[in-house]
Amino acid sequence: MKDAAELVFCPLGGVGEIGMNLALYGFGPAHARDWIIVDCGVTFPDDSLPGVDLVLPDTRFIEEQLERLKGIVITHAHEDHYGALLNLWPRLKVPVWMTPFGAGMLESKRVGEAGAPKVPVTIYRAGERFTVGPFDIEAVAVTHSIPEPVSLAIRTALGLVVHTGDWKLDPDPEIGPLTDEARFRALGDEGVLAMLCDSTNALREGDSPSEKAVGQGLREVIRAAKGRVAITTFSSNVGRIRAIAEAAAECGRQVVVIGRSMQRVINVATELGYLDGIPPFLSEEEYGYLPRQNVVLLCTGSQGEPRAALAKLARDEMRNVALAAGDTVVFSSRVIPGNETAILDIKNRLIDREIKVIEDTDALIHVSGHPRRSELRRMYEWVRPQILVPVHGEAAHLAAQAELARQSGIPRPVQVRNGDMLRLAPGAPEIVDQVPFGRVFKDGAVIGSEEAVGVRDRRRLSFAGHVAVNVVLDDRHQLSGDPDLVAIGLPRADASGEALEELMLDAAIGAVESIPRVRRKDLDLVSESVRRAVRAAANEAWGKKPIVTVFVTQ
Ligand SMILES: [Zn+2]
């Protein structure tokens, strides 16, 4: 029984959180499983991670058995699904499968990042089947909010698993095929052991509106506008970009694109034909020649990113492009939690300048790319899995989908979290192991744990600053002059106006002098006494304890 093959699923990211998706599928006996990774995504840091550029899943577990890792399959080119690839690939070094758009996005990112690895990518398309180790994989077309999203039907000797990736049932997408109902139904007929399913909108009733309807909404907004119209959206949503371009053309306006990430996506999409038949985009140098009523600005920065185009427009600090009173700014996007303040700041700046702001609560100008409850129910009816594992969600979304699956008659809804190893077959589904998981940080050119990159100290520094003290003792263990003391990030004076550096310096001198001379031979003892005294003095005067570094020399 110990050597019997098992099929397991083990997420290292993306379950219990939205972002940083990385799923492992394993096949074989417990001591010798072959693995594939599905998706390799990132999360973006918040204010609690000062200086950190990206948050990546910790892949320690799979790095320790690399000879058994057979490949990485990417479902689509959203950052939460492929954003960690360039950073983690050097540790994993296995072949990668992507669609043409994903491969194009990866290559364009690689070119822009000095030292990024050349990842060996095998191209696949929806409808195709390929083999990775013991896994026979079929890509099934779905609709989402980026070109070429797919679900994966993963066949093994122990059963067929459907990994949905991100999807919705859009009856009228701007680009690409519909979700392939016939294939999903056929998979259901074949018999599906388990479905790992997108939970993002499992709390929302009904169906999501289509991208075409959003295009219509944008058209009405543009038509009603008097001056210039600036529209910001997620740059990877090529269908939305296309809809904006078509709407602009119908309203007699030309589209000027600003923002590097938007330009990058447009280049990749143009090469693959996704923008065929629409008038060419103009660059910001041409903006000045266009009458106000004949322009649509398509720009990055929908999440309030301070260095993106929209923030610069709001601060009126672009050389070639500006907005004025009477113009309109449209947020064809949603607010990703954590970005509320930054976005509000931009809106306030625009409103102060009498620029009209339109957001997704004012008109149908944005829609999510994830399935609501009616769409989930329809997918359950097509696929009819034995086991349903909710993924791609926080606890509330996962629980809501598990309950919906139960109500819909799916025999075994199972909830897991990152690091749980779930055996899907043989036998009843069961969590058979816990594996190491977590987050690592990309911090400049270094990737490492919170400890390794020093984030914890950086947080403390930002809260209470740093004090360096240099104490020099002569050969009789007496202070040879006053210590040097430098404080960074501390207030200059306490509430009564006493200079903080003076107070701390007095404390340092007092600490040395209070140690009997014979005991000052122990320089570590001196150093620790001074450190404590300086911290205590700062705390008494200020109410906070800075980081204190003391050097004692003789
Ligand atoms: Zn996505």
Ligand SMILES: [Zn+2]
């Ligand atoms: Zn996603």
